[in-house]
Amino acid sequence: MGMKLGEKVAVESLEVELKAPTELKLAGTLSTPTAQAEFRRLLQDLHTDIVSAKTTAFAVDVQALSFVNSSAIRAFVDWISRAAHAGYTLAFKTSASVTWHRLSFSVLKSLAPATVEIIESRPAVAGGGHPS
Amino acid sequence: MKKGHEAERTLTLERRDAALEDAQRFAALAVTTCTPECREAVTLAVCELGENLIKYSGNSDQTHAGTIGVSCDGDKVRVRAVNQVTSLEDAKRVSDLVAQISGSGIDVRDLYRARLQQLFEHPELPRTQLGLLRMAFEGGFRLSCSFAHSELSIVAERACAAP
Numbered sequence: 503m504g505m506k507l508g509e510k511v512a513v514e515s516l517e518v519e520l521k522a523p524t525e526l527k528l529a530g531t532l533s534t535p536t537a538q539a540e541f542r543r544l545l546q547d548l549h550t551d552i553v554s555a556k557t558t559a560f561a562v563d564v565q566a567l568s569f570v571n572s573s574a575i576r577a578f579v580d581w582i583s584r585a586a587h588a589g590y591t592l593a594f595k596t597s598a599s600v601t602w603h604r605l606s607f608s609v610l611k612s613l614a615p616a617t618v619e620i621i622e623s624r625p626a627v628a629g630g631g632h633p634s
Numbered sequence: 635m636k637k638g639h640e641a642e643r644t645l646t647l648e649r650r651d652a653a654l655e656d657a658q659r660f661a662a663l664a665v666t667t668c669t670p671e672c673r674e675a676v677t678l679a680v681c682e683l684g685e686n687l688i689k690y691s692g693n694s695d696q697t698h699a700g701t702i703g704v705s706c707d708g709d710k711v712r713v714r715a716v717n718q719v720t721s722l723e724d725a726k727r728v729s730d731l732v733a734q735i736s737g738s739g740i741d742v743r744d745l746y747r748a749r750l751q752q753l754f755e756h757p758e759l760p761r762t763q764l765g766l767l768r769m770a771f772e773g774g775f776r777l778s779c780s781f782a783h784s785e786l787s788i789v790a791e792r793a794c795a796a797p
Contacts, residue, residue, distance in 0.1 A: 514655075583757055606772065613747075
């Protein structure tokens, strides 16, 4: 059984929250072997739940996920592959101010353009819209 | 303004679960005077190199997996990982990958995408092998490596302007 709605799970410095039946929020950092293994298990369970619920579109908010190592990138690749085979889409909400979001998610999208959508937020410009 | 030469700060990486968190803290402290972008890149490099040391270096009976050094010299920041190698095959694989990434006319994004494509098509592949590619692609590092007397040294360098 996967996560419950509204439940927050902390794995070392990684925070995971199922914000809505079709949206997961990830925050913090992911680098240790323990966190990597737990993250992979969590995504596998979530995929099973998504397929069981016949969900066609799922969102992943990574805006507050500041750092991951390459094992986490691999976990995203595997999830995208499973989603493509199962026939649901993944929309990643990213932040333009985080280098790895900006660079890696565009490449991840290119692996399965029909499966992956990137929704990039841009930081507000200080003082914008207020003429002096 | 150019920054002066700073001695290399070195972390000896222990084989324990929290080693990569140690590496992250070490990276943050080693480049406090650099730009946020450079600090982000150094954290990436230290963590990726650290993970490789823990996973693949030397004999797992040894308490230490290797060392990671960070230094700022003028407008350049350098990260250096050194470890003992027991598998010549691994050392050659690393050398070949570094040579490929550093080759003239190479688009690192293309190499990174090609590796992700392999992983996408073959989820059964046992090794991720994205760390060095990410360092070059996301971190903007130039990579080089040397191998002598069973010791592998990987050096990653990039520009770093003072904030």
